[in-house]
Structure formats: C-alpha cells, structure tokens
Amino acid sequence: MLNLQLARKYSTAIFEIAQEEDKLVEYGRELADVRSGLATVPAATAFLSNPQVETKAKKELIQKLFEGELSANVYNFLMLLVDKRRIALFEAIEDSYRELSNEARGILIADVTTAAPVDEAQTSSIKAKLEKITGKQVELRLHEDKDIIGGVVVKIGDRRIDGSVAGRLESLRKELLANN
Template sequence: MLNVQLARKYSNAIFEIAQEEGKLEAYGEELKSVREGLESVPQAIAFLTNPQIETKTKKDLLKKLFDGELSRNVYHFLLLLVDKHRFALIGAIEDEYRALSNKARGILIADVTTASPASAAQQKRIREKLAQVTGKKVELRLHENAALIGGAVVKIGDRRIDGSVAGRLETMRKELLVKTM
C-alpha cells in the first residue's frame, strides 16, 4: 500500500511538470522507454535498486544510459528517484503517470481479448465503435485467449462487455438450466 502511495506521489510530481510544459505525451513516452529499457535488462534494475551500491555509481550508470536521450526534467526525475531510494517504483510510477495522462487527454484504455490475433481492420472497427459509445478517444490493449472460441471481450475500467462465443454459450447454458428447473 505504501509503495502505491509513493508511486502516486512521484507520478503526480512529474505529471504536473509535464502538464505545465505541455509535454504530457512526450514525458509519458520517455518514462515508458526508460521502463521498457531497464526491464529488458533485469541486472540494471537490480543494480539501481541495490542499497549497497553508492548513489554516485547509480547516477553514473543513468548518465551513461540516458543523458542526452531524455528531456532534462525526466532525466533529473530519474536522478531524484535514485537519491530518494525509490527507483524500484519506476514501473508503478510509469503506470500511474500513464493513467493520469490518459485521463487529462480524454483517452480511455480498453483491454480487448480475442480468440486469435485481431487484424488491423478489426482493431480499427473496435476502436471506432468504442469511441462512438464512450465519446472519448480509445486506445486498445490487445490480449489473446483461445478459450473464447471467437468474438471478443472488452474491458474498460470496471465495465465488461462479453461478445465472445464462449460467453454466449455460457449464457445459453444458464438460461437452459433455469428453464428446466
């Protein structure tokens, strides 16, 4: 619980700076690339979160990795995380930042699960239909689950729309059970 609160505190800080500068999307992309880059090398995260390694050594690594690659504020934000021994929160901070940024820009994230990979045309139709229904811009996070048989399950926040074949079969099964009782 404390880590979630700390992640919110730090993500709010960088979010406010990004909002003041009109760089919500740019800072979000930078934080995402930092996270993905570091997560692809687990030793880097272990190094940056190890309390036995000196702060200066950690900052030297960050300088080699990111100086000149990131905006000044995002780079200094990473240095602050090292100073405050909060670098382990980088994933949660990026998640919180993305949520704040999406809300500020009127973007909804829809988790779409299909039985097989959705084509670009299918993704476009889903995105357009959801935008029409919600009145907001929609970004898709795609998932696959062969157990759905066909169709799709869409989750936006705590709303769930089940348009899958498996979901329809389950509904029919329940209706038949009720009628036979």
C-alpha cells in the same frame, strides 16, 4: 499499498510538471522509453533496485544510460528517484503517469481480447465502435485467448463487455440450470 501511494505521489509530481510545460505526451514517451530500456537489461533493473548498491553507483549507471537522451526534467526526476531510494518503484510510477496523462487528454484504454489475431481493418472497426459508444478517444491493447472460442471481450476500466462464444455458452448454461 504504501508503495502504490508513493508511486502515485511521484507520478503526480512529474505529471504536474509535464502539464505546466504542455509536454504530457513527450514526458510520457520518455518515461516509457526508460522503462522499456531498463526492461531489456534485467541486470540494470536489479542493480538499481538493490538497496545495498550505493546511490553514487546508481546515478552513474543512470547517467551512462540516459544522459543526453532525455529532457532535463525527466533526467533529473530519475536522479531524484535514486536519491530518495524510490527507483524500484519506477514501473508503478510510469503506469500511474500514463493513467493520469490519458485521463487529462480524454483517452480511454480498452483491453480487447479475441480468440485469434485481428487484422488492421478489424482493429480500426473495434476502435471506431468503442469511440462512438464512449464518446472519447480510445487506445486498444490487444490480447489473445483461445479459451473464449470466438468473438471479443472488451474491458474499459471497470466495465466489461463480453461478446465471446464462451461467454454466451456460460450464460446459456446458467439460464438452463436456473430453469431446473
């Protein structure tokens, strides 16, 4: 819980800087690039998260990996995280930043689960319907789950829309059991 609170504080700080500079998207992209870059080298993530490794060595690694690749503020933010021994929270910070940025730009994230892969036309149709329902811009995160048999399950925040065959079968089962 404490780590999530710390992550939220740091993400709010970089978010406010990005907002002042009108660079929400750019900073978000840079933070996501850092995250994906570190994810491709698990040894680097382990090195940066290790409390026994000296701060100087961590800073040297950050410098080798990202100097010249990032804006000055994002680069300095990473260095600050190393100085404050908070670099291990980077994924949570990036997640929190993305949430703050999406909220500020009026974007909703919809987790869409289908039994089979969806093509571009289906994706566009789902996105358009969700944007019409919510009145906001929607970004889709597509998932596959064969257990839903068919149809689609959409989750936006704490709202869940279950249009799956498995969901309908479960509703029918409950209704039949309730009538006995």
